[in-house]
Amino acid sequence: MTQFAQRHIGLSETDIQAMLDELGYDSLDALTKTVVPASIADDTPLSLKAPLSEEQALAELRELAKQNKLVKSLIGQGYYNTHTPKVIQRNVLENPAWYTAYTPYQPEISQGRLEVLFYFQTMVTELTGMDIANASLLDEATAAGEALTLAHRALRGKRNRCLVSKHCHPQTLALLRTRATPLGIELVLIDESQPLSDWEDVFGVIVQYPDTYGTVQQLTSLCDTAHEQGALVIMASDLLALTLLKSPGELGADIVVGNSQRFGVPLGFGGPHAGFFAVRDKYKRSMPGRLVGQSIDVHGNPAYRLALQTREQHIRREKATSNICTAQALLAIMATLYACYHGPTALRQRATYVNQLANTFRDGCKKSGITVNEQVFDTVTLSGIDAEALTKKILAQGFNVNPRDAKTVSVAFDETCGLDDVNAVLTALGSTDASALSAPIEVNAQRSENYMTQAVFHDYHSETEMMRYLRRLSDKDIALDRAMIPLGSCTMKLNAASEMTPVTWPEFSEIHPFAPQDQTIGFRTMIAQLEEMLCACTGYDAMSLQPNAGSQGEYAGLLAIKAYHESNGDVQRNICLIPSSAHGTNPASAQMANMHVVVVKCDDRGNVDLMDLKAKIEQYPDEIAAIMITYPSTHGVFEEEVTQVCEAVHEAGGQVYIDGANLNALVGVAQPGKFGGDVSHLNLHKTFCIPHGGGGPGVGPVGVRAHLAPFLPRDQHNGERTGALISGAPFGSASILPISWMYIRMMGADGLRKATQCAILSANYVAHKLRSNYPILYTGNQNLVAHECIIDTRPMKDHGVSVDDIAKRLIDYGFHAPTMSFPVPGTLMIEPTESESRAELDRFCRAMHGIYAEYLAIKNGDAEHSNSVLSNAPHTMNFVLQDELDLPYSRRQACHPDVEVDYSVKYWPPVGRIDNVYGDKNLVCSCPSMSEYE
Template identity: 55%
Template sequence: MSNIHFQEKFEQRHNGPSAAEAKEMLEVLGVSSLDQLIEQTVPSQIRAARPLQLPTALSETAYLKRVRQIAEKNKVFKSYIGQGYADIILPGVIQRNVFENPGWYTQYTPYQAEIAQGRLQALLNFQTMVIDMTGMEIANASLLDEATAAAEAMFMLFAARKNKAANVFLVSDNIFPQTLDVLKTRALPFGVELRIAALSEAELTADVFATFVQYPAADGAIVDYKAFAAAAHANNIAVCAAVDLMSLALLTPPGEWGADVVVGNSQRFGVPMGFGGPHAAFFATKDAYKRNIPGRIIGVTIDSAGNYALRMALQTREQHIRRDKASSNICTAQALLAIMASFYAVYHGPQGIKNIASRIHDLTVLLDSALQELGYNQLNKAYFDTLRFDLGAEVAGLKSEALNNELNFFYDGATVGISLDETTTYEDIQTIVKVFAKVKAKNAADVDLAEIAANLGTAIPAELARTSSYLTHEIFNKYRSEHEMLRYIKSLEAKDLSLCHSMIPLGSCTMKLNATAEMTPVTWAEFGGIHPFAPVDQTSGFMQLIGELNDWLSEITGFAKMSFQSNSGAQGEYAGLMVIRAYHESRGDSHRNICLIPASAHGTNPASASMAGLKVVVVKCDERGNIDVADLKAKAEEHAANLNSLMVTYPSTHGVFEEPIIEICQIIHANGGQVYMDGANMNAQVGLTSPGHIGADVCHLNLHKTFCIPHGGGGPGMGPIGVAKHLVPFLPNHAVIEVSGEQGITAVSAAPFGSASILVISHAYIAMMGGEGLTNATKIAILNANYIKARLEAHYPVLYAGNNGRCAHEMILDCRAFKNVGVEVADLAKRLMDYGFHAPTVSFPVAGTLMVEPTESESKAEIDRFCDALIAIRAEVAAVEAGEVDPANNVLKNAPHTAAVVTADEWDNAYSRQLAAYPLPYLKLNKFWPSVGRVNDSQGDRTLICSCPSIEEYA
């Protein structure tokens, strides 16, 4: 055996520095080993007592073989369940060049607009598509899912209501059950009363502030809401509609019959079902609400040369500014999926979308007529794609025969719902007819489908048929051939800096390797083609994968159980706080409403606490950036009778392992509270310590940070929560698929397991790394950060460090002194683009600083390249400080420099083109050019344009 060469470990591919490079870096730090560095960094009292107990690491080949076996346990039946989810045909040019392309899925949220113009354009296309289809005036760049978008609409309209005494949200009794479930959760903390009623019978009383309808309704019926909307408006009641985007190709859009807010899911536009996600929800409303709309809006502005440019507008990260006063805690959207949906609209164009919608409707009418000929009673008089049959006692026989033919319908008592989609064929109709015929012991051949098809009518009433045009912009009308479509996708991709180009050293965001082997299974039909409400015996592959991930993450966090429902980190925060709320209520402590939050916390923490109905009390930090334990103790004791929880990030937002963290947890527990740990910095904990070991009660994990799900240009994300044993009974349940016990809180997102299809990425990462590999990754992340600190601290003050002068996995570089000579931290961020890098996190958690996190996946060479760039930029600042260059006209103030600027005939700057474009030698070998000059933010906010301008305006 001793002569056999063992297969290389995946860990060696995931971690950037080689053993030799790590040794060189340790020498720079003056330590003899990685373990010595960890001993100097991680407090001994929190160190794990034993190694992680996880299965032996698998090679990439072995993992893909194993996960294929797991996938094959899922049964991909033909799904006619509907309820907000439909099977799709994803054009190959979009699947290969967007969904499976790291040039699209590894980018960060476009906070640095100059190197994100490609995805900004794609998201602007998405907004334009939504505005056109819904008939509304303004739309955002996506939300998490339809149910949470509905909840955001409820909260926005509640906050904006004129009659502050009104607290009733009047909800149609014919909406999707998962949407109602999430509305119940979000209404609870604010005392919003959900009044559920048949709207035809409901009274529009003075206590109602808004109403909510589904169009088409959950059972598929189409209702004309025009008179209802007019009556609501006459009573100062707003109208919100959840819609099926595909149906709006044929139906009058809600904006034309009086809706104030329109929400929904763009999943039908080319995004796989994926057992529930990820999918891009949309939120469209009237221009009057533009300052209230949740999430991100992409806006049109100009750059420093006056050229067309795009940026995130208005609400960008408002929770970091307004904190507990923020109108939403949303930090992650579903950018990658919104981009896919927008490309789907570009690929098909208005006629193509109408053809798809018409085909779906025609096949639905054909099926309706055929089954009525067999003697079945169809209940929907007007419909788009969904039929509802009253089967009475025959329902059991139908269900059995349908399963024999691998068909899933939607069963509700004695009624059966059948929802068709773009994958449905004429042959599928024949199969369904045969199944229904057999139940009645009839011959399907007696139904002449060809004759019915030849005389097909419509089930859409004339007064609800769409007459207005949509997708009229040239972008949706010029890329009909695949060649042109491919070039358009690539032209936008080329404008974006992603992990394909260079490290993205964002503090708190953990932009690490998204390995190809981790990503590969996501697009398999056995994962992508499963409906979230498919029968449990068809989803055993998913159940195995989720079960294993639950066990592994429970071991990593030291908790008893995980909930995978939260599909973003901020939503995980909210879910964790609602679980704590339910726990207190179970003990008769419903009065506990005080949440202690350190001044250094992520902005989503106070925003999430506010959304959970808690009152935020801020705890001071000392001069070293650590929690002021005396202040914490004083406030915990002051509020002991009402203390709900502490929200704490560990290591701290300042990048330090705070020594007294166990004492902090004990103080909270001694005063009756629970400890919520923000898992944003879990990448510095895995294998070395854990939230459960430290003393936390609940923690969310950003799977799109520590566990390798890619950021996708601003989403998808996943924020599952782990809880201690006493909180397990309160984990989120779901109205359709039971995932918790009787005491579980109502749902926090639309699907039972959130964005389930991307859980396979984290499953792959853990399986291929194993316990030792994960621990080594944490150690390397800490090594890489401390190496950067060692290289840069002679040039930039590093704000905070532990007792031994070490940072955790990230550090804060202080740039505030540069302001004395007119150099802003934003100037450094823009200048880094000229060096081919995305800026670190700017001005958070301390204004005027850069927060740097390299992750374990970056090699020494890449880290050195980044350090060289920052050192060169510091020399450029020094030239301003010394008065050697014009303080208003220099490489920093004019950055970034585009190719058009550098190659222009005229050059009137006091510095050379060489310095502008190629300040360091490596750039001559591999230069990434920003596609626009510095973006004008104030211009974009003064004149908000959030849809594609006309071609004349482009010119």
């Protein structure tokens, strides 16, 4: 095993043996043999190359990166070069305090990232002219797809046609077709510059502003007509453009979507980038994704939290309006900080400069007799020319442009361009150089209202102030750089520095997703190798890396199953069987694919109830399309009957979808593609080390058996795949794929197997340590668990102690809480992962036993719950330093309950327990402008 594997796995050989001795096993193999059912166990070494050291892997990947050609991009189409401020690159993108944080479901220890996401929402609402925005979506194209379905629901599905501008970005048009087809929505292409007369059955209009060719269309009359006809207007837009142009809200839009990429986030071959989504107030409860709101804590201090969470698919399941389970938090944070660093005045100056560059180029083309679009922002489209010949001439000058068809080419400018670049392209056209910049866009197209007047967009323009602001924010949070995050089902494991290093290499970070294929050989080779690695790990025959979140991987897998049945003439197969314990994304994804969800019961041990499964199959003998199961189960056990479940569904003519959320318990010990799965999505941000980034990015590739391979998501690089487009870019969040490539390349087959075994060992060690005070709710063979365990805290409720009390008290001990109340209300699901040391596992168990002792004091009558260390947790510094502290316990017990931990590493929560109800009743999701204060 490599030195890297030894460093990734947090347990020393001495620790491993001591833990095995405590559990009563001689070796990791003996434990694995007991835990993993013989019917699926597979100890055949994974078909992977011999592992490399960190230095060797980086050198090998560097050789692949060198095969990419760095050519300056003027392609546009929603993706632009940008300058990432170094203070943000070093202190956020490359800082584990930011990239290893988890989704802010525990708001008391997430105030730093919640604050910035709150300002992201503020920025988006201000620039779009909308009332409310969410905390980001996956990309612009998927945001447009979400807007399509929101508008359809807003009219309760009574209308079924949507008018879509042919001037939208091509990837957006393709993804709209993906979303519309399963739901039977009819998309009608329109030219918004022409009068529209057929409004029958129309629920929405989708336009691009500025459009994909760069034109700034006059859209006010279209919006007015749409509203007169009872339709909603969805506008895809550009944040930099909106610092200069009239806002979509002023024009009449109801929903605005787009991408914040050009606010300091590298191109990265297409992602990850934070899409945005903003709406009129009346649609806020239908809005997909996460929403940060302001509330108060128990001391009356303002505090941030996720608001209106009952909208989310985790709760609404098959009734969910979206399957979105994540956001692009880290990238939304970067875009917001970019805006804070520059401020609204500088942003408008940049937008004006970009616009002047485009106008200068437009005017130069016109002087040469070339037909161009007239009123533009950053993109000029040349018509009636030989596109292929012109593209080659401009490439010879060192630029990529965007050939739209044989006679049309678009040229897009950005903040990294200058007058020299404009003249270089004009030279390729045979035009004379421009000596000065042309005037910006006409005043009547420019916005007049102020925006982003809040202090945060004005106070951090020096690097010193920004650096200190970022430090203050990160100090408010608990991320993996501070402590174990024992979240069940979420696999918060080490994101090694060597894995993260290639993300910012220019050869990966500065490539446009639609760059010519001969310029992206290294990227595509790396991606193909990663696909092969993931197939080797899972037993599947083909893999698509396009889905940019686990939820999108689910959707892609279900669409592949649907297309497969249709290709066989089995159009009636429309039922998706889903166990009652499933992740909320499962039924939500099935609903999006227009499948009918039928719930299968679970037995007392948390396993799929085979009798109920067979009854459901007998009830719908010819209609079963698929079953979605999570393995190991959501309850944290290896179900012994999983092969019987797969066989029963296959005999009924259905396909087996195995959710890869818990793959960290399988790699190297069992392969879903071999024990019965037809398709799985994998979470690279779980098992394969892409960091969670405070709630995103993620990658959710979908793997399939050979018969489903033709139905994987298509891209322009693989003509054999005919499936629907799932994300805006061909390879989704491509720039973070080197992380997983590095992880697998350095771990090798033996390292990956040992990582899985140590994850299982650690979970069983924790379960063994806690069992005396906390019943383990579900177990498998020999009372063992898989890679996670559910502890039952419900009996403590009899004496007033809730699962929330335990979670908040863990903050005082310096821990992020385990997963609360999922999949069973009132319980905690714990997943320690292979990356944690035995000392950290023991510290966590010590904290849990300390909390149990505090519960016993209440149970035995020695303390009142209403004024106890549990009910008052977490304890802030301001609270415990009060001169008159009227508490029945000491300050030390309040804030430093584990005496074995050094005082100097104490984490102080910035706020007390937050009032969730107050935050939803008094919804505030963006910061008031200065004019509102006045």
